[in-house]
Amino acid sequence: MKTSERILESAAALLDAGGTSAVTLRAVGQVSGVSHNAPYKHFVNRDSLLAALATQEFQKLAAAFFAFGQEKVQPLTKLKRALQAFSQYGRDYPGRYQLLFSDPDIAKHEGALSQAAMASFSAFALLVAECQKAGALPAVPTPALAGLLYASVHGLIDLEASGRMKTEKGFMSVTEGIALLLKVLAPEKNEVLQ
Amino acid sequence: MKTSERILESAAALLDAGGTSAVTLRAVGQVSGVSHNAPYKHFVNRDSLLAALATQEFQKLAAAFFAFGQEKVQPLTKLKRALQAFSQYGRDYPGRYQLLFSDPDIAKHEGALSQAAMASFSAFALLVAECQKAGALPAVPTPALAGLLYASVHGLIDLEASGRMKTEKGFMSVTEGIALLLKVLAPEKNEVLQ
DNA sequence: ACCTGAACACCGTTCAAGT
DNA sequence: ACCTGAACACCGTTCAAGT
Numbered sequence: 280m281k282t283s284e285r286i287l288e289s290a291a292a293l294l295d296a297g298g299t300s301a302v303t304l305r306a307v308g309q310v311s312g313v314s315h316n317a318p319y320k321h322f323v324n325r326d327s328l329l330a331a332l333a334t335q336e337f338q339k340l341a342a343a344f345f346a347f348g349q350e351k352v353q354p355l356t357k358l359k360r361a362l363q364a365f366s367q368y369g370r371d372y373p374g375r376y377q378l379l380f381s382d383p384d385i386a387k388h389e390g391a392l393s394q395a396a397m398a399s400f401s402a403f404a405l406l407v408a409e410c411q412k413a414g415a416l417p418a419v420p421t422p423a424l425a426g427l428l429y430a431s432v433h434g435l436i437d438l439e440a441s442g443r444m445k446t447e448k449g450f451m452s453v454t455e456g457i458a459l460l461l462k463v464l465a466p467e468k469n470e471v472l473q
Numbered sequence: 474m475k476t477s478e479r480i481l482e483s484a485a486a487l488l489d490a491g492g493t494s495a496v497t498l499r500a501v502g503q504v505s506g507v508s509h510n511a512p513y514k515h516f517v518n519r520d521s522l523l524a525a526l527a528t529q530e531f532q533k534l535a536a537a538f539f540a541f542g543q544e545k546v547q548p549l550t551k552l553k554r555a556l557q558a559f560s561q562y563g564r565d566y567p568g569r570y571q572l573l574f575s576d577p578d579i580a581k582h583e584g585a586l587s588q589a590a591m592a593s594f595s596a597f598a599l600l601v602a603e604c605q606k607a608g609a610l611p612a613v614p615t616p617a618l619a620g621l622l623y624a625s626v627h628g629l630i631d632l633e634a635s636g637r638m639k640t641e642k643g644f645m646s647v648t649e650g651i652a653l654l655l656k657v658l659a660p661e662k663n664e665v666l667q
Numbered sequence: 668a669c670c671t672g673a674a675c676a677c678c679g680t681t682c683a684a685g686t
Numbered sequence: 687a688c689c690t691g692a693a694c695a696c697c698g699t700t701c702a703a704g705t
Contacts, residue, residue: 314671381575386635426638426645434628441580444620451620
């Protein structure tokens with residue numbers, strides 16, 4: 280395994296274990312079995328290392344969305360599975376999820392990272408478009424509908440993780456939120472919601 | 474003006490100008506006209522200073538939501554104004570917004586901060602409940618519906634800021650997203666959407 | 668080509684001392 | 687009670703040197 284791959288792997292592990300502040304070049308070096316500035320031989324600096332990691336993760340996400348599109352099931356089932364996998368990713372890899380979707384420094388990057396992020400959203404939008412064609416989602420502009428779904432699920436994941444939706448009376452889970460959203464979005468409510 | 478207030482004000486300014494990493498105690502001290510460790514006389518450490526700032530901001534947000542509830546207009550108009558103000562806050566004070574809703578270290582805090590965050594969401598949920606009573610929103614459980622709305626708007630703000638919803642074909646604005654969500658949520662679609 | 672170790676500037680935090 | 691300045695450990699980054 281190449282050193283650069285080991286460095287990315289170490290960074291991902293540290294990120295999920297202790298958040299972005301735990302990803303110090305010294306810790307990355309130690310976990311990877313190299314010195315604290317060996318990473319500079321593979322990435323221009325710490326920020327660039329994190330950007331490379333984010334790019335890789337966005338590519339995985341796009342591939343996962345694409346794979347759901349290939350399954351031989353109803354379009355709405357594909358979309359539900361994709362949404363489920365999306366929220367599961369946020370739960371399993373909170374550090375990486377935060378890096379991809381809520382890190383302002385990472386968000387500034389153009390080029391490969393931005394391209395990979397766009398590709399992820401485009402792959403997701405394809406699933407939405409397919410549902411619309413099948414009449415399972417309303418015939419509004421696809422980018423708007425896909426954006427709303429993407430944003431809502433992200434918001435649910437983010438707020439669930441931060442506990443910002445708790446009240447005295449109750450709170451909301453990501454799964455419930457997605458179910459409610461799909462329910463209100465269904466053109467024929469009684470048919471789609473079992 | 475008390476030193477502790479000046480410190481919080483300086484921290485807020487630095488936060489919006491350069492993100493959380495720009496809020497160093499040395500910079501806060503300099504902007505406040507005190508030494509780099511005077512903050513320790515008012516807050517136990519840097520994290521606690523940021524938590525105090527977040528608490529203050531959540532209280533402002535809760536007060537703003539409450540104020541919209543007092544206006545003499547239709548319930549749905551109150552809600553729309555509140556959502557509009559919410560997204561405007563995210564645009565005007567990106568650093569503070571990120572601190573309140575997407576900072577994992579801040580999210581861990583219990584006590585006053587957690588209480589203030591819950592109070593903000595509760596105040597928002599009241600506006601949603603009023604819309605439901607007036608028949609302007611569906612009669613599903615209020616925490617679920619309020620949570621979905623809160624999460625969706627947060628997701629739209631967050632993804633718009635990070636540019637994660639762009640595609641080759643188009644992208645989505647917060648305002649459009651809110652409008653679309655309220656449109657699909659309206660029980661009598663034709664009536665509510667003008 | 669890839670890596671190491673020393674060095675530098677910066678930061679959070681602690682501590683002794685000042686009014 | 688409130689503040690300051692020195693000091694310490696840690697971090698990103700640079701640089702000269704090693705294979």
